[in-house]
Amino acid sequence: MSLSPKLFIFISFLSFTISISIAQTSFKPKALVLPISQDTSSSTTQYITQIKQRTPLVPIKLTLDLGGGHFWVNCEKTNYISSTSKPILCTSSQCSLFGSHGCSAEKICGRSPSNTVTGVSTYGDIHSDIVSIHSTNGNYSTRAVSVPNFLFICGSKVLQNALPKGVTGMAGLGRTKVSFPSQLSSAFSFKNKFAICLSSSSSSFPNSNGVLFFGDGPYKLNNDVSKVLTFTPLITNPISTAPSSFLGEKSSEYFIGVKSIRVSDKNVKLNTTLLSINQKGFGGTKISTVNPYTVMETSIYKAVVKAFVKELGVPTVAPVAPFGTCFASKDISFSPMGPGVPGIDLVLQNEKVKWSIIGANSMVSVENNDVICLGFVDAGSYGAKADQVGFVVGGSQPMTAITIGAHQLENNLLQFDLDNSRLGFSSLFLEHDNCVNFNFTSSA
Template sequence: MAGLGRTRIAFPSQFASAFSFHRKFAICLTSSTTSNGVIFFGDGPYVLLPNINVSQSLIYTPLFINPVSTASAYIAGEPSAEYFIGVKSIKVDDKDVPVNTTLLSIDSEGYGGTKISTVNPYTILETSIYNALTEAFINETAARNITRVASVAPFGVCFSSENVLSTRVGPSVPTISLVLQNETVSWSIFGANSMVQVSEDVLCLGFVNGGENPRTSIVIGGHQLEDNLLQFDLATSRLGFSSTLLGRQTTCSNFNFTSNP
């Protein structure tokens, strides 16, 4: 286990101090069970096989600090060391999902907002956001003649894979978009990151219900991060993200440790 938070004792800060580079790191989690992903400390370029420089296509959004720690154990008055981004709205196939936007902001007591977590395997949503997203997703899949089937824990919404085509970016299902600081900046979540294959003929939406009044309204989990390169710039408090690398015909397991500088 490696600490990658904002604290001064975490790896990014210690490495930056020891080797005199910027307080910046990037993670690229693989979806493969047999190949490794990669973590870069310091700046890029981030070059993946076959000679694709992902650095050139990163989209940037501000990182925010929650004034109240969201850790399981913390000192009173200590700000959160985790990474929060500002989701303004959610879309499914470019259609707005009706959500209570006050839940998307962090209040004075540290509740609400959106954080990135490699600890949680799947994205966790506050109940009303979960219900609105799943309803919109179900409606859009029905329009594609994708049949809903019985749920498989921990997922609440599952489908038959019978009418779901396979594409370069995963199962052909509606695209979920997290709209960030404005309408032109969004994190697109395609089938490879939105769906989980739970059996040969059943796919489930890889988002789970986090209950009412959770500490954080949206926690983006590991499955949604796979084959996405994320650059955390602590010095300037911004996140660079690639969205799925599958559309560029590469993956997070395509870093060649023998040839990259």
């Protein structure tokens, strides 16, 4: 039987469409990439990325939460319209990925999403939908790829309080099966690694983007920074440090084993028992992108400040909130590495492995640059400074002894290797490189 011309054309077009679809879905990227912008419009500096989600695809701005366990967006009323969104039933395997969960009268799986900037939590149904992100060969951004059935929690408008204008949710990068890194590595079968590089607030390239990689290197800025990483084990806190959690849940945040602190290569005398995590989950050192500055338990803060002021040898001036230790900028020298101040080292698993915090990361200019402050915050003064510091579990009696804040992370590339439970880190100041140097414009 011969085919009519119209039927032949239709079948040919259908075959072509199917082949294109197969080509698109069969492409397996080795890594993905997202830009990171810095937003200073709210009381606390936040780091924002943008993905595409839903059908039809729409751009979604999200605050990055390094230790957050979940991805949530505001789904109230007209804020969420998509033909591919599906609720997750309590009896499904997808629901079990969230561990402990609630169950609505309609048998829809639910969890409590949290705004980790404010510490506010609500309850929301869990859904899945399509997400689109650009792939990368490590040198530049390449084609966009889609992930169907990407899991997220429906948040509410109240959770958006303190998030920048236009931001409708948070992207959790933490140690759970449903965080961004875990879902993406599972979808494309690449290594469960991600690397984050926050651009500097004092960058010579204002409004330039930092970068977030999912998957293994290369991580090409000026150079392949994946080749110059120092590694330290990631530590699991057996007790959740989230604003809201179920009994028995482990922390989804990233902890490292700081053994001691040095200022100008001299040991700081402090209560080292605070540097270890006890059975109740208190103590230790974690890394955060939602706390803009490093927050220290009071006795640790005072010991570090005392040593720092002594080594710097210049008079202090009236402090500027949220900081407690400030100096006149005219008394401080400056170089391409930032302010000329004593180096602060976090000594890790042995004396040879240390996270060095140079002046560009330790100091913050304020008061029209006339004053410069040590960018660490005393947890004991948290109550009066909460809106500038971000949420701290325990407040003035912090659950975590040291929270390394985002300013101290800027222009450092951090690789979180979840398969091997280790952190790789490198200061780009020391490598004469910059987080803004990734090429987002070229494409294959």
